[in-house]
Amino acid sequence: TQLLEQSPQFLSIQEGENLTVYCNSSSVFSSLQWYRQEPGEGPVLLVTVVTGGEVKKLKRLTFQFGDARKDSSLHITAAQPGDTGLYLCAGAAGYSTLTFGKGTMLLVSP
Amino acid sequence: DAGVIQSPRHEVTEMGQEVTLRCKPISGHNSLFWYRQTMMRGLELLIYFNNNVPIDDSGMPEDRFSAKMPNASFSTLKIQPSEPRDSAVYFCASSLVGQQAFFGQGTRLTVV
Numbered sequence: 659t660q661l662l663e664q665s666p667q668f669l670s671i672q673e674g675e676n677l678t679v680y681c682n683s684s685s686v687f688s689s690l691q692w693y694r695q696e697p698g699e700g701p702v703l704l705v706t707v708v709t710g711g712e713v714k715k716l717k718r719l720t721f722q723f724g725d726a727r728k729d730s731s732l733h734i735t736a737a738q739p740g741d742t743g744l745y746l747c748a749g750a751a752g753y754s755t756l757t758f759g760k761g762t763m764l765l766v767s768p
Numbered sequence: 769d770a771g772v773i774q775s776p777r778h779e780v781t782e783m784g785q786e787v788t789l790r791c792k793p794i795s796g797h798n799s800l801f802w803y804r805q806t807m808m809r810g811l812e813l814l815i816y817f818n819n820n821v822p823i824d825d826s827g828m829p830e831d832r833f834s835a836k837m838p839n840a841s842f843s844t845l846k847i848q849p850s851e852p853r854d855s856a857v858y859f860c861a862s863s864l865v866g867q868q869a870f871f872g873q874g875t876r877l878t879v880v
Contacts, residue, residue, distance in 0.1 A: 700772075700859050700871025701811070746811065755801070755824060756869070760810035 661685070662749055662759035670765045674736050679762040681747035682729045688750055690723055690730045695744040695761070737766045772872035774860050780878045786848040789875045792841055793862030801869065802835055802845050803859040811859070817843065818865065850879045 663682045671677055681690070689708045693701035705714050707723035707730060714721045718741075720733040730747055744763050748756040773792040781787050793800050802814040815825040820837045828835070832851070837843040847854055857876050863869040 698873065700861070700874055702871070703868050706868070748811075755813055755816050757813075758803075758811040 662747055662757055664745075664747060664759035664762050666762060667760070668763045668765075670767070671737055673738055673766055673768050675766075676733070676735050677737060677764070678731055678733045679745055679764070680729070680731050681759055683749060684728065685749070685751065686727050688727075690727070691748045691750070691756065692721055692730070692732055693746040693748065695746060696742075701744075701746055734764075737764075739766045739768050742766050772860055772862050772870055774858075774872035774875050776875060777873065778876045778878075780880065781850055783851055783879055784849045785879075786846065787850045787854075787877060787879075789845040789858050789860075789877070791843045791845075791860030791872060793843070793860070794870055795841065797862035797864055797870075798840070799863045799865050799869075800837060800843050801861040801863075802843070803861065803871075805857045805859060805874070806855075814845070814858075847877075850877075852879045855879050 665680050689706055691706045692704045694704055695701040705716055705721045707721055710725045710727045712723045718735045722731050742765055744761045746758055746761045748758045750756050775790045798819050800817040803811050804814055805811045814827045815835045816823050817837045833847055835845045855878050857874045859871050859874045861869040861871045
């Protein structure tokens with residue numbers, strides 16, 4: 659079983675702060691996806707990273723895939739209350755099935 | 769397109785009863801997934817269909833769980849008999865093979 663460990667499990671910060679969350683595994687993935695899930699909703703895809711060392715930016719969010727394709731990080735600059743949610747990473751190693759981490763719950767207070 | 773549609777949004781049932789969850793995938797998508805989400809275990813894949821055929825059901829907990837996809841526009845997940853430990857949020861997702869998965873809003877199941 660391929661496991662994805664996300665850390666921290668919970669993060670509470672003030673508006674304007676920067677933060678980084680991590681997604682780690684002992685397994686190699688062909689691609690890794692990051693999702694954000696808001697209360698009462700399903701996860702929504704933010705980004706997919708495919709190449710080891712790849713960096714993708716989505717406005718204030720920066721995603722990085724580890725060189726060995728076993729880990730990834732998400733950095734948020736100047737967090738806003740609208741960034742609040744559960745951030746999930748998911749690794750793909752075959753077919754279209756994904757292995758999800760348990761997520762990092764982010765709370766950004768005004 | 770309205771996205772992936774799940775029903776009901778909330779279900780409360782007594783232990784031992786049969787529960788049926790429903791999903792309408794996005795039109796044209798050929799892959800459908802059922803997931804279960806709990807605080808303890810996170811998001812777990814239960815079963816994956818491709819072109820209406822079950823490809824991987826290794827995540828189905830036990831014989832009490834069954835899933836069907838009679839056509840490209842409809843799938844069900846049935847639990848019979850239900851138990852309190854089945855309480856969770858159940859998500860359906862659909863995609864084109866190898867591409868982004870779109871999730872429904874989920875069904876929150878409570879078994880008392």
